[in-house]
Amino acid sequence: MKNSISIIALVIIGGYFFIQSSPRDQAGQKPGSIYTAGVKKVIDEKCYGCHSAAGKSRDAKNALMWDSLPGLPKGKLVATLDDIIKVVGKNKMPPAGVIKEYPEMRLLPSEKQILQSWAESRADSLLK
Numbered sequence: 118m119k120n121s122i123s124i125i126a127l128v129i130i131g132g133y134f135f136i137q138s139s140p141r142d143q144a145g146q147k148p149g150s151i152y153t154a155g156v157k158k159v160i161d162e163k164c165y166g167c168h169s170a171a172g173k174s175r176d177a178k179n180a181l182m183w184d185s186l187p188g189l190p191k192g193k194l195v196a197t198l199d200d201i202i203k204v205v206g207k208n209k210m211p212p213a214g215v216i217k218e219y220p221e222m223r224l225l226p227s228e229k230q231i232l233q234s235w236a237e238s239r240a241d242s243l244l245k
């Protein structure tokens with residue numbers, strides 16, 4: 118009797134862990150988590166100050182808001198990802214005036230690479 122109770126308990130506990138470990142909630146599939154850790158770090162350090170609710174430039178906020186990017190309709194999202202690829206490739210962001218005053222804001226080659234390959238792969242997967 119004792120044995121069958123512990124077998125039942127084992128089955129229940131085992132089932133619980135089986136359900137817990139099923140891959141339902143993978144990072145990147147939830148809305149809002151389209152940024153990998155590396156991408157988020159670059160954005161936070163070099164872009165977010167202007168392109169977020171706390172930003173002071175209306176133009177910057179109209180052009181791009183990182184927090185609302187994940188919720189954009191597909192066409193607008195692809196267009197914005199293309200804009201990001203372009204401005205990063207042409208060293209247009211952060212703006213030249215800002216780099217002049219704060220040289221440490223300039224994107225490093227490795228950071229450009231991180232942002233661009235992320236934006237390219239996001240855009241590609243949306244266009245499939």
Ligand code: HEC
Pocket residue numbers: 160163164165166167168174176177180181197200201204205210211212215224
């Ligand atoms: C100091 C403020 C500031 C920072 C930092 C900044 N931006 Fe901007 N950004 C702006 C402003 C202002 C505009 C709108 C005017 C313009 O296009 O030049 C803009 C526009 C843009 C646009 C739209 C441009 C277009 O031609 O459609 C993109 C895309 C963009 N920024 C991406 C970025 C990225 C990526 C970073 C980080 C690497 C970044 N920005 C950092 C101020 C900033």
